[in-house]
Amino acid sequence: MGRRLAVPAVLMLLLISLTARLEGADRYVLKVAESERFGPILTDGEGRSLYIYTNDTVGPSGSVSNCTGACTRNWPPLLADGELKAGEGVDAGLLGTIEREDGTTQVTYNGWPLYRFARDRNPGDVRGQRLGGAFFLISPEGTPVEEERQRVVEVDxxxxxxxxxxxxxxxxxxxxxxxxxxxxxxxxxxxxxxxxxxxxxxxxxxxxxxxxxxxxxxxxxxxxxxxxxxxxxxxxxxxxxxxxxxxxxxxxxxx
Ligand code: HEC
Structure with a gap:
């Protein structure tokens, strides 16, 4: 009995440690995804769209997030937890961090503090784009995404x-x-x-x-x-x- 169980148990452990390693290898802070409507955009490690806030202060002497308090309920800041790791297509040289007024550390890209949008549920959702005329997706080059790809919708x-x-x-x-x-x-x-x-x-x-x-x-x-x-x-x-x-x-x- 004991011997029969031994093999599957070892296999299970092996599988668990393998998956853990695979997940570990994939733990990026930033990745690039191809949005059907907006082309290449930055996402978090899980593929969820990231946004910049045009009312933030972004300058050579450092950036300041002006999305605080109630704003962060809709726009949770992307917080740095550990090493900043850039996925394929992300310019690691543009990655940075700032300290928020509550003492947490927020990831920046090309100086822009990064946010998620609370109503985006799945990778590929871009519900926050252009909201209030102030929140925009961000390109791998570090610029706000303003243009939507020209789409020709055909209806009879x-x-x-x-x-x-x-x-x-x-x-x-x-x-x-x-x-x-x-x-x-x-x-x-x-x-x-x-x-x-x-x-x-x-x-x-x-x-x-x-x-x-x-x-x-x-x-x-x-x-x-x-x-x-x-x-x-x-x-x-x-x-x-x-x-x-x-x-x-x-x-x-x-x-
Ligand atoms: C009670 C008044 C009111 C009603 C009713 C109303 N709107 Fe508006 N709408 C506004 C105001 C005021 C703005 C400007 C909002 C702003 O400044 O951001 C606006 C802005 C808009 C805009 C953006 C226009 C722009 O130039 O930025 C669109 C599109 C729009 N409304 C569509 C509609 C449609 C469609 C309906 C009917 C289903 C509707 N609105 C009903 C008051 C109204």
């Missing part, structure tokens, strides 16, 4: 016309009071000729999450993916705007 003419007519109804009942029935703007900004609408990755999160402090209500619990795709398509393609459709799938991926 029937879907496009359904999006437009549905979007027009939602717009007049839900949005026109603040944005003007001709998109001319009232309490909210004008949509006619508004180039900010060119970016799906800006428009859709804005409609989903709003900007409550500035008077823009969130619609995530009010409108479905299809309805948000419709109203986004409508405002992007009315009053001589020609920014192309937004699909239900795109909204669902950003929700």
């Amino acid at each position: 003419p029937a879907t496009l016309s359904a999006l437009m007519s549905n979007g027009e109804q939602i717009f007049s009942s839900r949005c026109a009071a603040c944005h003007g029935n001709r998109g001319q703007g009232l309490v909210g900004p004008a949509f006619a000729g508004n180039s900010a609408l060119a970016r799906t990755d800006y428009v859709v999160p804005m409609i989903l999450n709003g900007f409550v402090e500035h008077g823009m209500p969130p619609w995530r619990d009010v409108l479905s993916d299809w309805e948000i795709a419709s109203v986004a398509t409508f405002i992007r393609n009315s009053w001589s705007n020609e920014f192309g459709p937004v699909t239900e799938e795109e909204v669902s991926a950003m929700r």
Whole structure:
């Protein structure tokens, strides 16, 4: 009996020590991932997207994180625990650290203090991109990622016309009071000729999450993916705007 057990037990131990070693070898602070929408971006060791905050102070005499207190609930700083290890494609020379006001040590890249976004759940999530116009993904070169890859979403003419007519109804009942029935703007900004609408990755999160402090209500619990795709398509393609459709799938991926 004892002998029969001995072999599997030894094998188990071997396996455990092997996996432990493999995991150890993979414990990077920073890695590079290929984002479908944004190209190469920095991630933490587990592949979760990292962000920089444009309101941080970054300069030759050292950087200061201005995301403190409540801000860190949404944007947990990437803390250095042990050796800084750069994965493939990461420029080790750009890695650094700063001390935060609470005494913890935060990882920096090209001087930028790095954060995760609390609502990103899985590797590949980029829900924090451009939030508040202040948080951005960061490239392996150490610069904020501003451009989204040009994507051509194809929808057939029937879907496009359904999006437009549905979007027009939602717009007049839900949005026109603040944005003007001709998109001319009232309490909210004008949509006619508004180039900010060119970016799906800006428009859709804005409609989903709003900007409550500035008077823009969130619609995530009010409108479905299809309805948000419709109203986004409508405002992007009315009053001589020609920014192309937004699909239900795109909204669902950003929700
Ligand atoms: C109660 C008023 C109000 C309503 C209703 C409203 N908005 Fe807004 N919206 C605003 C305000 C105010 C802003 C500006 C927010 C800011 O300054 O960041 C805004 C900003 C936006 C922006 C960003 C525009 C830009 O130039 O940055 C989009 C897109 C938008 N709203 C879409 C919608 C859609 C779609 C609806 C309807 C489903 C809607 N809004 C309903 C008040 C409103």
